[in-house]
Amino acid sequence: xKYLDTSAYIKYYSDEESEAGAKQVQEVIDNADRESGVIxxxxxxxxxxxxxxxxxxxxxxxxxxxxxxxxxxxxDFKDFVEEEKLHIEDVNIVRIKAAVDQxxxxxxxxxxxxxxxxxxxxxxxxxxxxxxxxxxxEAAKEEGFNVIDPExxxxxx
Amino acid sequence: MTxxxxxxxxxxxxxxxxxxxxxxxxxxxxxxxxxxxTKYGDSRNLEETREIISKASKKSDMSLSETLKTxxxxx
Numbered sequence: 001x002k003y004l005d006t007s008a009y010i011k012y013y014s015d016e017e018s019e020a021g022a023k024q025v026q027e028v029i030d031n032a033d034r035e036s037g038v039i040x041x042x043x044x045x046x047x048x049x050x051x052x053x054x055x056x057x058x059x060x061x062x063x064x065x066x067x068x069x070x071x072x073x074x075x076d077f078k079d080f081v082e083e084e085k086l087h088i089e090d091v092n093i094v095r096i097k098a099a100v101d102q103x104x105x106x107x108x109x110x111x112x113x114x115x116x117x118x119x120x121x122x123x124x125x126x127x128x129x130x131x132x133x134x135x136x137x138e139a140a141k142e143e144g145f146n147v148i149d150p151e152x153x154x155x156x157x
Numbered sequence: 158m159t160x161x162x163x164x165x166x167x168x169x170x171x172x173x174x175x176x177x178x179x180x181x182x183x184x185x186x187x188x189x190x191x192x193x194x195t196k197y198g199d200s201r202n203l204e205e206t207r208e209i210i211s212k213a214s215k216k217s218d219m220s221l222s223e224t225l226k227t228x229x230x231x232x
Contacts, residue, residue, distance in 0.1 A: 010221040015207050018214035019221060042186070045193070051224045060217040065209045071199045072206040078194040081187055088186050111229050132222050133229070151222070 001087075001126055002028055003039050003119040005112075006047040008130035008150055012076075013069065021132060021150025028130065032085035039126070041118035042091045043111050048073055089118035106139035116140060 004025070011025040032038045049070065056066040080086035089095070091114055102113035102120075116139055119129055129145035131137050140147045214220055 007222045007225050010225060013203075013206055014210045014214060014221055018211040021222075045190075047225060047228070050228050051221050054224055054228060055213060055217070058217070060213045060219075061209070065213070067197075067199070068202070069206050069209055070197050072201045072203055074190070074194045074196075075198040075201050078187075078190040078198070081190055088190075090182050090186065109229055109232055111232060133226060 001037055001039055001122060002032070003115075003122070003126055003129045003131075003145070004028070004044075005040065005115040005129075005131045005133065005136055006044050006051075007132040007136070009038075009040060009044055010048055010051060011132075011150060013073065016154065020154040021152075022154075024150045024153050025130065029080075029085070032080075034084040037085050037087055038080075039087045039089065039118065039122050041089050041115045043114050043118075044088070045077060047111060087122075089121060102139065106135075106142065108135060108139055112136040112139070116143065119143075119145065 008021070008025055009029075011019045011022040012029050014022045016023045029038060052061065052066055052069055052073070055061040056063065061069065077086070077088075081088060095114065095117060096110070099110065099113040099117040102108055102116045103110065106113070106116070108116065112133065112135060115131075115136060119126060119140065120143060123143075123145070126145060129140045129147045130150060131140060131147060132149050132151045137147050137149060210221065
């Protein structure tokens with residue numbers, strides 16, 4: 001199984017020219033299945049939409065473009081979960097309580113702490129942790145994950 | 158005769174037993190995503206989406222990941 005935080009997952013919707021590491025993320029998600037799937041926190045959903053909404057508010061995306069991209073995003077979430085290629089770890093008060101340990105230990109903001117906690121819940125089956133966020137990458141390494149930054153992989157190739 | 162509070166406790170127990178037996182977290186997640194897709198999902202065209210995002214990235218000189226970083230920093 002592979003953990004993808006939002007900084008990695010969101011690359012699925014771009015291309016290599018505009019978003020370093022997009023190609024690798026597309027391969028990971030397109031090749032995911034029940035046995036070798038992708039895990040993420042429910043934060044993925046809100047964070048992904050927040051990025052698109054920010055672009056809409058900045059005038060980078062038109063209203064029509066925003067709706068079109070959002071449509072693809074939410075339909076993919078539904079289908080990927082139904083196809084069992086994406087497993088979403090829920091966020092609730094118990095998870096937030098546990099994520100406080102990650103905030104205190106690693107100095108992470110709550111979004112990153114919830115991602116790290118979701119990965120730790122599945123640590124025994126986690127082969128790789130995909131992330132392009134500096135703070136979260138460092139914390140995940142400290143927790144013993146095999147961290148892959150698709151942006152770094154892209155620069156190597 | 159059973160008092161109202163006792164009846165409420167019994168109904169609550171039956172409801173919780175039913176929920177824990179018949180509805181998993183996976184079911185709740187899948188249902189929430191179905192509702193999200195019904196509300197915001199229309200048609201899909203991944204190729205067109207990637208073109209829109211690529212064009213917007215060039216226009217703004219900012220990638221999706223970089224935008225996420227700013228959102229996380231502001232949070």
